[in-house]
Structure formats: structure tokens, C-alpha cells
Amino acid sequence: MSDATASTAAATASVTLTIDQAFDHGVRQHQAGRLDEAERIYAAVLECQPDRGDALNVMGILKYQRGEHAAAAALMRRVVELEPAADGVWNNLGNVLLRLGELDEAGRAFRRSLELVPTADAWANLARVFRRVEDYTHSQQACLQALSLQAGHAVATHNLALALLLDGRLDEGVEAALQAMRLLAPGEQRRQLYAQILLLAGEHERAATILRAWLAQEPGNPYVVHHLAACTGEGAPPRASDAYVEKVFDSFAPTFDDRLARLHYRAPQVVADAVAAALPAPARQFDVADLGCGTGLCGPLLQPWSRRLVGCDLSGAMLERAARRGAYDELRKEELTAFLRDRPGAFDVIASADTLNYFGELREVADAVRGALRAGGLLVFTLEALADGEAGPHSLQDNGRYAHGGASARAVFEAAGLEVRAPAPVVLRDEGQQPVRGWLVVARRP
Ligand SMILES: C[S@@+](CC[C@H](N)C(=O)[O-])C[C@H]1O[C@@H](n2cnc3c(N)ncnc32)[C@H](O)[C@@H]1O
Incomplete structure (x- = not known):
């Protein structure tokens, strides 16, 4: 195995590492959110071993995190060319293609991932492809497949809520949305979207149900207080609050x-x-x-x-x-x-x-x-x-x-x-x- 020399941002002196050690170090930098450092190390590793699948994959993920979606897709495509049975990479590739708006290709990538290993994540992702083409029936079915593999899968529950709401199945949609609100972490919540879909459908009472549940999760949130007043017509303030x-x-x-x-x-x-x-x-x-x-x-x-x-x-x-x-x-x-x-x-x-x-x-x-x-x-x-x-x-x-x-x-x-x-x-x-x-x-x- 050939050697690579990597000097870390933290180290003052240069140290000599094997390529594997350098790669592991790059992954640790990546996990710590030091993307520049990780990218530099991955690039050095790939210079020595251009067809190294795990390095191409993490470099693709890094590019995706940076919003460089086309570059990410190219790297992931190369990985699945080298390792056609890498189900997780097919799933990642699907996500990148979805961001690029290449819906057919994204659907194919998720299906390939599911053929290799059926996972709740890949089903939940496939549901997003169906939603994007307004095929809410298949979107719901994909979510149900995900939930049969992993009950309480938060993203699948959220995608199910959206598919049901957009399909006009409002009671079930609200129920799934309330459940997704219990399952998703605070930073991943899309409560505003549920309320907006319902308001666009003229469903003020159901939108208020979402907003009240949100307010129970975040008492005093000025956004929710304001929109609940707008939605119900009760307690509308004389002007929008400063907050x-x-x-x-x-x-x-x-x-x-x-x-x-x-x-x-x-x-x-x-x-x-x-x-x-x-x-x-x-x-x-x-x-x-x-x-x-x-x-x-x-x-x-x-x-x-x-x-x-x-x-x-x-x-x-x-x-x-x-x-x-x-x-x-x-x-x-x-x-x-x-x-x-x-x-x-x-x-x-x-x-x-x-x-x-x-x-x-x-x-x-x-x-x-x-x-x-x-x-x-x-x-x-x-x-x-x-x-x-x-x-x-x-x-x-x-x-x-x-x-x-x-x-x-x-x-x-x-x-x-x-x-x-x-x-x-x-x-x-x-x-x-x-x-x-x-x-x-x-x-x-x-
Ligand atoms: C839709 S933006 C319009 C901004 C700008 N006038 C323009 O036309 O691009 C409304 C702006 O008004 C500010 N705003 C709303 N209510 C305010 C208030 N009571 N006092 C000071 N700023 C306020 C908001 O923070 C926001 O930047």
C-alpha cells in the first residue's frame, strides 16, 4: 500500500499516514463538520486511488452537503458503476437526483436500492418522487411499505401525511401529520407546510388543529400565535407583534x-x-x-x-x-x-x-x-x-x-x-x- 502525507489543521508538524489512515482521518474531519479539511484529504486519497468507492462516496456526500449536486451525482454514479450492489449509495444517488429535479432517474435509483435491500428510508424517499409528480396514491403506498418495515418511521409518516393531505384525504392526513409532529425532531418539523396545504384547501378548522398542536409543542411561538389568530379569526392582534x-x-x-x-x-x-x-x-x-x-x-x-x-x-x-x-x-x-x-x-x-x-x-x-x-x-x-x-x-x-x-x-x-x-x-x-x-x-x- 502506498503512503500519503497529510498535515492536519490541528497538527503543527507533518505526519506520515497510510492512505487508509488518511481516509479515516478525513472521515473524522467530515463527521466533525470540518468540510474543507475533509475534502482536501478525500481529494488526496482519490488522487492516489481514483477508483476507491468509499472515498468517492463520502466525497459525493460532502459535495451534496455543499449544495454541489451535479458533482455529487457524478461521484455517486461512479461508485455504483464500480460497486453496483451498493444499496446505500443508490439511495444517496436518488436523493441527489431528486434535488437536481431528475425525477425519473431518482425513482430508478431508489428502486435499485430497494431491489438490493428493502429499507424504510428508500421507500420513504421513493414516496417523495411520487409526490413530486403528483401521484399521491403511489406516494401513500410507498410510505405504507416503509412503515411496514419500520413502524413509526418519522420521515415516512411525514411523507404519508403530505400525500394524504394533497390527495384530499384530510382526516387521515391530519392524523398522520399530528403523528409525524410527535416523531420528528424539532429541527425536522414541517408543521407550517401542513397548515399551508390545509389553508389552501380552505380547511381553516383543520389547519387550526395543526397550529394548536404546534403551539402545545412550542408555547408562545410568535409565528404560531399569529397564524392561529389569522386562521381562527379569534384574538387577531391590532398589528403583527414585534416578535x-x-x-x-x-x-x-x-x-x-x-x-x-x-x-x-x-x-x-x-x-x-x-x-x-x-x-x-x-x-x-x-x-x-x-x-x-x-x-x-x-x-x-x-x-x-x-x-x-x-x-x-x-x-x-x-x-x-x-x-x-x-x-x-x-x-x-x-x-x-x-x-x-x-x-x-x-x-x-x-x-x-x-x-x-x-x-x-x-x-x-x-x-x-x-x-x-x-x-x-x-x-x-x-x-x-x-x-x-x-x-x-x-x-x-x-x-x-x-x-x-x-x-x-x-x-x-x-x-x-x-x-x-x-x-x-x-x-x-x-x-x-x-x-x-x-x-x-x-x-x-x-
Ligand atoms: C415585505 S418587507 C418589505 C421590505 C421593503 N420595504 C421592500 O419593499 O423590499 C416588510 C418589512 O417590514 C418590516 N416590518 C414589519 N412590521 C414592522 C414594524 N412594526 N416596525 C418595523 N419594521 C417592520 C419587516 O421586518 C420587513 O423587513
Whole structure:
């Protein structure tokens, strides 16, 4: 056996190891989450022994963990070429192919794994392939096969719940979902998905069952408290709590811009166009506030008018991204009503895109805006619109955001002492292939 030399990050001196020892050391680094070190060692091992199946396999797993799915698939394909009876590798390959969206190939890989050794894991994975092609009957059957091999298999129970719910077998689906919630570890839970499927099916009472069980598992979880209120209509808060907003947007922040771009998000441009129409030519002449600035999409659009541009938001993770945009003079992690109250007469322009839809009652924020605007100052914001025929003045929707009637929102800001133009209907973005309808509100402090 040839030797390889490996120097570990921890060791100060070089040590000479056999290839097997180096490989074992790489696996230990991998298990400890030191992926760079493990990858370096696996690459060295594979340089000496390019057809070493176990090294190709762990390298494939490592690439998968890094999100390099095509590279992972190529490595695993090579392993099963060398060792066609490696059932576990066929199963891993199926998972990678599923991530790559190669559903037929993934199905073949899971079936090959099952032919070699029938396992609950591979059946549960095959169920995901069937679900992806909306074959919920076969998805359920695959889960039942998994459960016959291993009663209480958590992932199979979860997949069964999804297949039943999506198949419209709602009572059985809810039962399986509640069982999966008992079996899955906290980090692996998909409770939100069960509730969302049920809400999309108009099944509010059943969605509430899931949310109540979730709340029993995590008492006080602000996300669940808020969505349970939205779902049941009971105890809807006057606005989304600070804790809810922070939790939702801290986790949304990394994907916010990309996801909203895919939904043809227009609210920042709608607000900027209204600002442009209401103000003289831009000359960096005004003090401007961006309420709920998020990742700062409005920043560059408002900057041309801004002598000073201040953004405020409750989510630290959103603010971090806004800071990277470089358009703001100041960013504050504050609740926007409190932010405004602390700054009487501080702004010529207050803008807010897609943020006041986290408020039901607008009275307090309207008073705070009036106090923070200078005489003649401009307010521009968007709201989501109530569905046709829905009773106002506002309602907390299934998605957790509030929708408003345009006339009643106008009346609130007028009562606070602002001159408000008739709200204009706008489209804010798409959701579920449908346009999200909203209001553009433009007002002035006299
Ligand atoms: C949908 S995002 C819109 C962000 C940005 N205006 C844009 O158009 O891209 C809503 C933002 O409002 C913030 N937000 C919601 N309620 C808030 C409140 N009461 N005070 C401060 N920020 C709030 C959220 O944290 C989130 O970043």
C-alpha cells in the first residue's frame, strides 16, 4: 500500500499516514463538520486511488452537503458503476437526483436500492418522487411499505401525511401529520407546510388543529400565535407583534430578494414612482425615512431625493442586507411607530413599501407619521387590498398579512390630520400565480 502525507489543521508538524489512515482521518474531519479539511484529504486519497468507492462516496456526500449536486451525482454514479450492489449509495444517488429535479432517474435509483435491500428510508424517499409528480396514491403506498418495515418511521409518516393531505384525504392526513409532529425532531418539523396545504384547501378548522398542536409543542411561538389568530379569526392582534415580524423576516432575509424577484415584486417601484410624481426633480434635497426598509430595495430608488436617508426595520438580518446596499445614511433596528414618535418633525418624505400590511389598526401609525413629518411633508405607502366583497376596515389574511379597504385607510390618515389622495389600486407582486392587489396611498401634512 502506498503512503500519503497529510498535515492536519490541528497538527503543527507533518505526519506520515497510510492512505487508509488518511481516509479515516478525513472521515473524522467530515463527521466533525470540518468540510474543507475533509475534502482536501478525500481529494488526496482519490488522487492516489481514483477508483476507491468509499472515498468517492463520502466525497459525493460532502459535495451534496455543499449544495454541489451535479458533482455529487457524478461521484455517486461512479461508485455504483464500480460497486453496483451498493444499496446505500443508490439511495444517496436518488436523493441527489431528486434535488437536481431528475425525477425519473431518482425513482430508478431508489428502486435499485430497494431491489438490493428493502429499507424504510428508500421507500420513504421513493414516496417523495411520487409526490413530486403528483401521484399521491403511489406516494401513500410507498410510505405504507416503509412503515411496514419500520413502524413509526418519522420521515415516512411525514411523507404519508403530505400525500394524504394533497390527495384530499384530510382526516387521515391530519392524523398522520399530528403523528409525524410527535416523531420528528424539532429541527425536522414541517408543521407550517401542513397548515399551508390545509389553508389552501380552505380547511381553516383543520389547519387550526395543526397550529394548536404546534403551539402545545412550542408555547408562545410568535409565528404560531399569529397564524392561529389569522386562521381562527379569534384574538387577531391590532398589528403583527414585534416578535413575529422579527422571526419571520430574520429567516426570510437570505432569500428575500431572489424570491420576491421571482414573484415580480413591484412595491418599491410603485412607491418610488409615486415619490417621483409628487416631488420636484431630485437634487438630494430632502430628509427621507424608509419605514420597514427590509433589505433596502427602496434605498437606491429614494436616494436621488435624499439629503439624508434613514431606514428602520425590526429585522436585524434584513437590515444587514440593507446596509450592504450602501444607499442609507442611517439604519435603525426599531419598531417603526416608536421610530417615528422619537423623531418629531424630522422628515420631509416618509416612504413605506409593503410594510403597513403588517398593521391592522393604522391609527397609531398615522398619528406617528403626522408627528414625524414636517409641514408640507410627503407620505407614500402601500397596503394590501381586501378581496372584493370582504368586510372592512381590515382583515388578517391566511398568509398572516392584513388587507385593508382603501376608503377606510384613507379615512384613518385624514383623521390624523393628513391630506390624503384617493388610494390608487396597484399590483404589488404575484403569489400563487395570482396578482396581489393593493393600494398606493399618497398623503401630505398640510
Ligand atoms: C415585505 S418587507 C418589505 C421590505 C421593503 N420595504 C421592500 O419593499 O423590499 C416588510 C418589512 O417590514 C418590516 N416590518 C414589519 N412590521 C414592522 C414594524 N412594526 N416596525 C418595523 N419594521 C417592520 C419587516 O421586518 C420587513 O423587513
